[in-house]
Amino acid sequence: xxxxxxxxxxxxxxxxxxxxxxxxxxxxxxxxxxxxxxxxxxxxxxxxxxxxxxxxxxxxxxxxxxxxxxxxxxxxxxxxxxxxxxxxxxxxxxxxxxxxxxxxxxxxxxxxxxxxxxxxxxxxxxxxxxxxxxxxxxxxxxxxxxxxxxxxxxxxxxxxxxxxxxxxxxxxxxxxxxxxxxxxxxxxxxxxxxxxxxxxxxxxxxxxxxxxxxxxxxxxxxxxxxxxxxxxxxxxx
Numbered sequence: 001x002x003x004x005x006x007x008x009x010x011x012x013x014x015x016x017x018x019x020x021x022x023x024x025x026x027x028x029x030x031x032x033x034x035x036x037x038x039x040x041x042x043x044x045x046x047x048x049x050x051x052x053x054x055x056x057x058x059x060x061x062x063x064x065x066x067x068x069x070x071x072x073x074x075x076x077x078x079x080x081x082x083x084x085x086x087x088x089x090x091x092x093x094x095x096x097x098x099x100x101x102x103x104x105x106x107x108x109x110x111x112x113x114x115x116x117x118x119x120x121x122x123x124x125x126x127x128x129x130x131x132x133x134x135x136x137x138x139x140x141x142x143x144x145x146x147x148x149x150x151x152x153x154x155x156x157x158x159x160x161x162x163x164x165x166x167x168x169x170x171x172x173x174x175x176x177x178x179x180x181x182x183x184x185x186x187x188x189x190x191x192x193x194x195x196x197x198x199x200x201x202x203x204x205x206x207x208x209x210x211x212x213x214x215x216x217x218x219x220x221x222x223x224x225x226x227x228x229x230x231x232x233x234x235x236x237x
Contacts, residue, residue, distance in 0.1 A: 001096060002087050002151070006104045007034045007080055010152055013114050014079075014159045017121040020068060029069040033076020052081035052135050059162045060128075064237035075162050079155045086151040088140030095142075102144035112145060113152035120156025124164045127172075128234040129227060131161055168235035176228040183225040 011034045015021035021030065033055075055078035063071035087103065090096055107113050125131050134154070141147035 001100055002083050002147075003100050003104045004035065006100075006107050006148075007083055009107050010083060010113060010117065010155050011076060011079065013117045013152070014121065014155050017118055017156070018159055018163055020072070020163045023068070026068050026072045029072040030076040033073040033078075034080045036077060036080075048081045048085055049136055049138070052078050052085070053132050055081065056131065056135070056158060056162060057128075060234060061237060063163055064235070071162065075159060078162075079158055082135060082138065082154045082158065083151040085135075085138040085140060086154065087147045088142040090142045099142060099144055099147070103148050106145055106148055113148050116149045116152035117156040120153040121160045123157055123160060124166060125157060125161040126164075126166060126169060126234075127231055129230060131158070168232055172228070172231045172235075176232045179221065179225040179228040182221045186221050 008031055011030050012027075015027040015030060021027040055074045059071045059074035059078060062068075062074060087099065090099055125134070134157070138150070138154070141150060
């Protein structure tokens with residue numbers, strides 16, 4: 001766990017390094033999002049990961065719609081959960097409060113987190129799947145400085161990536177269009193197989209074999225299609 005003062009400190013550091021936060025109202029919305037300590041952040045770590053990813057997407061979509069304050073608010077909620085995940089649970093009973101205190105002390109007395117955010121905010125992840133994997137792969141640290149640096153780095157990366165104006169890479173578009181055609185073909189093949197099976201026909205037994213084959217063909221392209229679609233959705237309002 002991390003103290004709220006540390007959460008807001010990291011958020012304020014982020015506002016120093018991204019152009020979008022030059023508007024005081026946008027920066028205020030980020031702090032507001034961070035400060036809302038929702039119940040999801042106190043549940044199982046998987047729930048927190050899911051919530052962080054959900055809020056990250058909500059922030060991105062709001063930004064693409066031009067709703068910058070709304071985007072900052074959801075980004076604040078996303079980085080709150082991410083920062084929480086960076087802090088591990090000590091094995092020694094009662095040591096959690098000391099870890100929280102040490103993280104806060106380092107944050108306000110040293111510059112390791114400030115330097116980490118500054119460097120990380122220069123890195124923009126173009127692929128949202130990589131961002132999701134980054135969040136899903138967070139491992140909590142019981143070492144206070146390591147936890148703080150991880151939280152700072154992820155805060156910078158998420159902020160820079162969510163508020164990026166870079167266009168969708170052409171290879172993402174080409175991949176999506178190719179997978180969309182294959183996905184549609186597999187779906188149509190499955191529908192035709194079901195229709196043939198439903199019709200009274202002397203060729204029913206051979207046709208019956210088409211159903212599992214079409215299902216397997218659909219399964220083979222469905223997951224790649226969903227991944228390709230998600231990559232281009234990161235650039236669509």
